[in-house]
Amino acid sequence: MTGSPGSRTGRVRVLIVDDEPALNEVLSVAVTEAGWRPYPALDGRSALSTARGCAPHAVVLDGMLPDLDGLQVLRRLRLENPKLPVLMLTARDALEHRLDGLEAGADDYVTKPFSLEEVVLRLRGLLRRAASRDGRTDDSVHVLGDLVMTGDTLEVRRAGVPVQLTAKEFDLLSLLLGHPRQVLSKAQILDHVWSSSFDGGGNLVEVYISSLRRKIDKGRAPMIHTVRGLGYAIRAAEDGR
Template sequence: MTNPAPALLRPDGSNLRVLVVDDEQMLTDLLSMALRMEGWEVRTAGSGFEALQSARDFEPDAMVLDIMMPDLDGMAVLQRLRQAGDDVPVLFLTAKDAVSDRVAGLTAGGDDYVTKPFSLEEVVARLRGLMRRAGTAHAAGAEPILRVGDLTLNEDSHEVERAGTEIELTATEFELLRYLMRNQRRVVSKAQILDRVWNYDFGGRSSVVELYISYLRKKIDAGLEPLIHTVRGVGYMIKAPQ
């Protein structure tokens, strides 16, 4: 890979861990090679049940998860992880390319989605983004703080507070809020949000945006003066109260 990005590490300075789950061994071997070139620890699993066991033992910082597997598919693996309280960022990997499959994967709790065939560079870049958004990885440098009224967001530590109260967000909710805050007092369309937050063209499907905006409102605006506003027929905007 050319022009490598700055190395990412765990907050304690140790190497990041990635679990790669796919029943095609050649593919897991290629992905493992690419991820180890980033300096990350990599473990592989060839089935859904093996993935669940490896996730418990390895405690990965991110997971590359194939949807189509012979025993327990990726959706079922993710459901069991979330039910167990494991919020590891998940990058779905699949041959499916239908819009409904992408939306289903993301709304089920997945954080991103790559369709086969793919480039190794794309998978690495998406994993880097997932782990930074989740606050499990950091690079050297200052910790930028975004502010809108009494709402603050730390881009590196993944800490969000409003009126002094800490707010827990998922990786996708965090990225959506960050995008809105970087564009405060500016209306952003659903298409722009899909492109910037999920990096996909959903062919006009806006349900996933509406769903995550509703999640954010429940966490950010509940019982307080609203910061997130709908501009009917255009999109959404975040701004401080006047």
């Protein structure tokens, strides 16, 4: 299961996985109106089978399915195509549930109820960034303390240990590393990592910062810092506060 926008002839293919037929149909209509081709599936097993057949450019995946758990489906999709953009849908808005999805490899999420415009906007951003990464020629390397990010291979290591990030987490870390020690506001992060036309809502930035900390800082001296009332900054561990 491979592919990226433009890698095959025809429209962008979006796999839609939700066990509610009415919602699946509505999402399919929204995807069609956005100019893409929907491939609906009502459960996890049919989703995996459909994915192998259509080689989707992106996936809209419900977190709760009647057979395989949404996270199980996500992990299997990731095994077959690590770069496939995945947007999770969930009715559970607790922080730990969203972190579980991000940890499993989701690139973004929306909580039910949601607007179709928001889903399309999130998908458009994921597809745009996937296309940008596929055409990346930048071989620059960001180094901050014992943290190393390699731009062309999308690899991240801390103290020599590989760190697995989702596409959105990579974008966030890239932004932080591009401005070491500089405090970036939530608005700046939303503007650069998501879209200037997307207000983000809720605690989207906090969720991704928390997920990134779990991967970058867990068991180590912290590098990602919260500056109360202002935003977030990344500093080499030896810089302290």
